[in-house]
Amino acid sequence: MRVGLISDVHGNMPALAAVLEEIPDVDEYVHAGDLVGYGPDPEAVIETFRDRDITSIQGNHDRAVLGDFHENFHDIPKSAAQWTTERLDDEDLAYLEELPVELELYDGRVRVAHGAPEKPNTYTYPEDFSESLLSDESILVLGHTHMQAKSKFDDGVVVNPGSVGLPRDGDWRAGYAVLDLDAERVDCHRVEYPRAEVQARIEEYGLPSELVGGLEHGELVFGRTKRSMQDSVE
Structure with a gap:
């Protein structure tokens, strides 16, 4: 069985379509x-x-669109979340609200969490990947950092397929991964998409201008160092 792993689409339809x-x-x-x-x-x-x-779980920005901003939620994503809320109808908002925070799939062989297991708002950077993150699952899929990475251990694999819509690892291309569940193998990939179209609509709709540069360079940290973001919510 082959599973396409994606994360952090963040309302970027051209990137999702390309993936x-x-x-x-x-x-x-x-x-x-x-x-x-x-x-x-x-x-x-x-x-x-x-x-x-x-199949999807709920991320912190999905909750923000529902009005749950948590502590330390930066003004830029907060502004974008409020704009998004105004765009969505009741059915769309209900869809986001019904998403689970975590999932166990394929008879428990795969666990999906946004930030970290049982810590949905915690950043788990590639250097934080360790065997201790694994429980009974063989494959742990994470998102939130927008940084594509995978690490294989004796007990399984920890992978972040990278962000589809707004990478933060210096590569602007949309990230995804493919899981071969039978072989317990994960391969990471990137694909180009028409980002200029997205940048133009961000400007047209009056979304924060910082997002244009973030898409251009594959990096968006709002002036803070990566490690200082460890306990923040962005």
């Missing part, structure tokens, strides 16, 4: 949270998730 077109034949898709927030296409992303039956 779904590029990704090799898979049986299912699994998303590690943050369908919306930041990007200009929240309605289209949610519609695509429904139409393609993409």
Whole structure:
């Protein structure tokens, strides 16, 4: 069985479309949270998730769109979340609200968490990947940092497929991964998409201008160092 792993689409429909077109034949898709927030296409992303039956958990930006900003939520994502809330109808908001915070899939072989197991708002950077993150699952799928990485240990694999919609690892291309569940193998990939279209709509809709540069350079940390963001919510 082959599973397409994605995360952090953040309302970027052209990036999501490029990933779904590029990704090799898979049986299912699994998303590690943050369908919306930041990007200009929240309605289209949610519609695509429904139409393609993409399994997803809830990310912190999904909760922010529902009014739950948590402590230390920066003004830029907060502004984008409020804009997103105004764009979505009651059905879309209900869809986000019904998403689970974590999931165990495929008879417990795969666990999906946004930030860290049982800590949905905690950043787990690639250098934080360790065997101690694994429980009974063989594959732990994380999101939240927007940094593509994987580490294989004796007891399994920890992977962040990277952000589809707003990478933060210096590579602007949309990230995804493919899990071969039978072999317990994960391969990470990147794909280009028409980012200029997204940047133009961000400007047209009056979303925070910092997002344009973030898409351009594959980096968006709001002036803070990576480690100082460890306990913040962005």
